[in-house]
Amino acid sequence: MTVFEGAFTDVEGLRLGIVIGRFNDLIVGKLLDGCQDALKRHGVNVDTQVDYFWVPGSFEIPVVVHQLAQTQRYDALICLGAVIRGDTPHFDYVAAEVAKGIAATGFQTGVPVVFGILTTDNLQQAIERAGVKSNKGWEYAMNALEMASLMRQVRSLRPPYTPSLPRVADLPESRA
């Protein structure tokens, strides 16, 4: 039996991208601080090993993170945002789209993408998760380190070639 799990200190040559939705900047800035603190304490140089991409709000995160994942430049990507419920259904649309978009990027590209989007009912809950009681940004950084390390191991299991698919005309049951 072989057990695979990610390490938190597998940071040599690691490249990370962080996509940040500026909306609710007070909260998101704190998440970013927590994230950078965790990365630094695990040996990541947050100036040279991390690229930062600012977008207007959480809704814009998926389009950027998807393009970044396709570059295959990053071992992991972290999305940071804060979606706080208001008096209208806007929250539901933004929260649902960003969650779907981020999940799709991970599936479609094989690059780990951390869902670092706070979705809270009010500002108080967001503040508590952005540095007052705990800082979720720290956790998101740890998730990225762990997944980047695990996916490096998973990738090494792939055969060193991609067998080409047979042509339809060569399939035995084909009438082409």
Ligand code: INI
């Ligand atoms: N964006 C957020 O990141 N958080 C929110 O709470 C939020 N609310 O509630 O409106 C929000 N809206 C902006 C949205 O992400 C887009 O930037 C905007 O709709 C333009 O596309």
